[in-house]
Amino acid sequence: VKLRFTFRDSIKHVKGASVLFLGTIAVSLYTSLNSIMVGVLGSMAAVAFFNIGNRLVQMMMTVLGAITSSIIPRMSYLVGKGDEKEVIKLQKKTLLVLLYVSIPMMLGIIGLADPLILLFGGMEFMPSAKVMKILAPLLIIITLSGFVGHQILIPQHKEKYGNYCVIGGAITNLSLNAILIPFFAEIGVAISVVISEIVVTALHFFFARNLMSLKLRDFFPSKCIVSAIVMFVTIYILNASFTNPLFCILCA
Numbered sequence: 001v002k003l004r005f006t007f008r009d010s011i012k013h014v015k016g017a018s019v020l021f022l023g024t025i026a027v028s029l030y031t032s033l034n035s036i037m038v039g040v041l042g043s044m045a046a047v048a049f050f051n052i053g054n055r056l057v058q059m060m061m062t063v064l065g066a067i068t069s070s071i072i073p074r075m076s077y078l079v080g081k082g083d084e085k086e087v088i089k090l091q092k093k094t095l096l097v098l099l100y101v102s103i104p105m106m107l108g109i110i111g112l113a114d115p116l117i118l119l120f121g122g123m124e125f126m127p128s129a130k131v132m133k134i135l136a137p138l139l140i141i142i143t144l145s146g147f148v149g150h151q152i153l154i155p156q157h158k159e160k161y162g163n164y165c166v167i168g169g170a171i172t173n174l175s176l177n178a179i180l181i182p183f184f185a186e187i188g189v190a191i192s193v194v195i196s197e198i199v200v201t202a203l204h205f206f207f208a209r210n211l212m213s214l215k216l217r218d219f220f221p222s223k224c225i226v227s228a229i230v231m232f233v234t235i236y237i238l239n240a241s242f243t244n245p246l247f248c249i250l251c252a
Contacts, residue, residue, distance in 0.1 A: 046185035053131030111235030115245030169200035
């Protein structure tokens with residue numbers, strides 16, 4: 001087998017990869033700036049409260065990110081093959097899996113925020129519980145933006161639109177941080193993060209509006225939502241009945 005490498009081919013592949021690379025760098029930069037801005041505009045205590053709540057939520061996000069990324073090769077193959085029927089089928093399956101994981105996770109974090117912070121941080125870090133509850137919707141918001149970006153835009157070679165979404169989110173995030181942090185500290189940056197990710201997700205849907213064949217009902221799995229609400233109510237009752245955080249988490 002002869003392998004041929006040319007400068008022109010290398011540039012072509014590097015150009016495509018650089019779009020994804022720049023988007024990843026931009027996300028890392030503006031998310032890292034959250035902690036820095038809290039320290040500059042707020043206090044070091046606010047940095048600690050935000051970081052512990054944010055890290056626990058981000059830890060859950062890695063599971064959802066792994067699911068989304070693992071489907072990209074198969075989705076790209078089906079799009080390149082032109083098998084639209086199988087593409088839609090795979091998109092629906094992927095979306096269903098993501099929602100069946102992210103919705104219970106979100107409600108679980110909201111319900112278990114207090115015992116989780118007590119277990120991992122102690123009583124002095126209890127303000128982080130509010131941060132966790134505010135950031136919990138990110139499990140659904142970022143999952144949806146990742147789904148649209150990785151399952152629809154990237155296989156259709158529309159990676160550049162993902163960068164536009166990130167830029168929009170970064171501008172929103174930095175602007176809201178400057179306004180909210182001086183007044184609300186760690187709560188302000190948590191609200192800013194959620195709003196900026198909503199902007200990113202909304203922009204993803206805007207750019208993919210003519211490329212999606214999914215219906216609105218595909219994004220609202222009723223069985224999953226009802227089951228997650230029942231789970232949340234059960235967790236709430238456990239929290240009200242028992243004071244041991246580890247016991248509450250294990251029972252949940």
